[in-house]
Each structure stands twice: as C-alpha cells, then as structure tokens.
Amino acid sequence: MAKRSFAGKRVILTGASSGIGWYLASDLVRAGAYVVIAGRRSERLQQLRLSFGNPQKRLIAVTGDITDAEHRQTLVTTAVEQLGGIDLVINNAGMGAIGNFADASAERLRRIMEVDFFGATELTRLALPHLKRGNQPAIGIVSSVLAHRAVPGKSEYCAAKFALRGWAESLRVELKPAGIDVCNVAPSTTRSEFFDSLLETARGTQSRSAGSQSPEYVARNILKALRQRKRDLILSPGGKSLVWLGKFAPRFTDQLLLKYA
Numbered sequence: 001m002a003k004r005s006f007a008g009k010r011v012i013l014t015g016a017s018s019g020i021g022w023y024l025a026s027d028l029v030r031a032g033a034y035v036v037i038a039g040r041r042s043e044r045l046q047q048l049r050l051s052f053g054n055p056q057k058r059l060i061a062v063t064g065d066i067t068d069a070e071h072r073q074t075l076v077t078t079a080v081e082q083l084g085g086i087d088l089v090i091n092n093a094g095m096g097a098i099g100n101f102a103d104a105s106a107e108r109l110r111r112i113m114e115v116d117f118f119g120a121t122e123l124t125r126l127a128l129p130h131l132k133r134g135n136q137p138a139i140g141i142v143s144s145v146l147a148h149r150a151v152p153g154k155s156e157y158c159a160a161k162f163a164l165r166g167w168a169e170s171l172r173v174e175l176k177p178a179g180i181d182v183c184n185v186a187p188s189t190t191r192s193e194f195f196d197s198l199l200e201t202a203r204g205t206q207s208r209s210a211g212s213q214s215p216e217y218v219a220r221n222i223l224k225a226l227r228q229r230k231r232d233l234i235l236s237p238g239g240k241s242l243v244w245l246g247k248f249a250p251r252f253t254d255q256l257l258l259k260y261a
C-alpha cells in the first residue's frame with residue numbers, strides 16, 4: 001500500500017488555533033498541503049496564516065464553533081470552492097472538564113459530547129461525498145488514550161472519546177470499499193492550552209499524569225500515522241501501559257486510579 005503524501009492535498013483541520021492543531025497545520029503546509037483551518041479564535045487563525053506569509057492560499061482561515069451546523073457546512077463549502085475538493089479531514093477540535101459526574105450538570109455532558117463527538121461526526125458526514133472523490137482520501141481523528149481506558153473525574157470527556165473511537169472503528173470498515181482511510185490517534189497528556197480551556201475544574205482537583213509530550217511531537221506523530229496509513233495508534237509508552245494494565249488487570253487499575261488519579 002502506497003504511503004500517503006501530503007503534497008497538494010486539500011485538508012480541513014479543526015482546532016487549529018492552538019496546541020496540537022497549530023503544529024498540524026504548520027507541518028501540513030510545509031509538506032505541501034492546502035489547509036482550511038478552523039477554530040473560534042479568529043486572531044489566532046490569522047496569526048497562523050500570516051506566519052507563513054500565506055503563499056498561494058496554503059492556509060484558509062474559517063472562524064466558528066464546531067457545534068454550529070452552519071459553520072461545519074462553511075468549512076466544507078470553503079474547501080470545495082476554494083481548493084476544488086477534499087482529500088483529508090482532521091477532527092482535532094476538543095475540550096474537557098475535570099470533576100466527578102455526580103457533581104456536574106447535564107449541560108456539561110451535552111457540551112462536551114457536542115464539541116468532541118458530534119462536531120467531528122457531523123463535519124465528517126458533510127465531507128464524505130467529497131472525500132469519495134478525493135486523492136488518497138482519509139479521515140484523521142485526534143482522540144485520546146482516555147478513549148481506550150477511562151479514568152475518574154473526566155467521565156464526560158472519556159465518554160466522548162470512547163464514542164469517537166467506536167464510531168471510527170465502524171466507519172473504517174464501511175469506508176474501505178470507497179478507499180477512504182480512518183486513522184484514530186490517541187495522545188496522552190500534551191503541553192497545550194487544553195488544561196487552561198477546561199469547561200470546568202472542580203475545586204481542589206488537578207490533572208495528574210506521569211509525564212507529558214509537546215504538541216510539536218504529537219502533531220508530527222499524527223501526520224506520520226496518516227502517512228503510514230495506521231488504523232489506531234496510542235502515542236506514549238505511559239498511555240500504552242495504562243491501556244495494557246486496564247485490559248489485563250482491570251480491578252487493580254481501578255484501585256490504582258482511585259488512589260492516584
């Protein structure tokens with residue numbers, strides 16, 4: 001199977017205004033792609049666009065909230081009208097909250113599912129007819145190691161990321177005859193603005209993790225996974241260990257999480 005090249009590829013990338021998405025956009029442009037970049041913070045998207053001097057419309061910024069159906073349609077229309085089609089959609093936009101489910105509102109669950117799950121699935125639905133006519137077409141999903149093993153205090157986020165992984169697994173087989181790859185990449189804790197943008201942080205709680213990775217490293221490895229046509233990838237050794245332990249010693253893992261998470 002030929003490796004995927006990004007040269008000349010027409011991409012929609014969500015969550016490009018900071019963190020992992022910022023570096024995904026930068027690396028894609030360097031690799032020769034044309035990218036429609038999305039996020040709510042317009043000034044950040046412009047900053048990213050201008051950092052490349054925007055040669056030949058390599059980066060096209062579209063500001064909006066991924067939960068807004070009109071914004072999702074604009075992303076697809078912009079790619080089709082200005083780039084001539086869509087070869088790759090990377091669903092990267094995401095957010096979370098910290099705190100126990102019992103203390104949280106119904107709105108918190110709804111909002112996280114809307115952003116992390118429905119934002120990605122419904123954007124992909126709109127892009128699918130165009131991806132079917134694309135060149136080496138693919139759907140990239142930035143999920144999380146918490147899509148493989150859930151932890152306490154992040155139940156809504158884990159649920160949304162588990163849902164994404166289940167959806168991706170089904171879609172991968174459905175889209176095989178159309179030649180569209182589905183690549184699900186699971187980062188562990190990443191030094192981005194994620195923890196500054198939490199919907200809620202319960203008093204006295206903090207996110208604990210054994211080590212973290214840089215957004216540059218994570219972005220590079222997401223693109224490597226797409227290039228190598230990987231299906232499902234957990235990025236960090238710590239993440240792999242957690243998933244392995246959770247699978248083979250689930251009760252012990254629960255106890256460890258109760259004590260340390």
Ligand SMILES: NC(=O)c1ccc[n+]([C@@H]2O[C@H](COP(=O)([O-])OP(=O)(O)OC[C@H]3O[C@@H](n4cnc5c(N)ncnc54)[C@H](OP(=O)(O)O)[C@@H]3O)[C@@H](O)[C@H]2O)c1
Nearest residue numbers: 015017018019020039040041066093094189190192193194
């Ligand atoms: N950081 C971690 O530890 C970690 C670990 C595993 C997985 N991940 C996943 O990696 C992805 C990228 O996160 P990151 O670490 O790079 O965090 P980040 O710096 O906070 O970036 C999140 C991106 O998502 C966008 N976004 C959030 N809510 C949005 C909304 N309602 N509509 C449109 N865009 C929205 C943000 O843009 P605007 O604010 O401009 O809208 C931003 O560009 C997320 O899916 C996250 O779940 C992160």
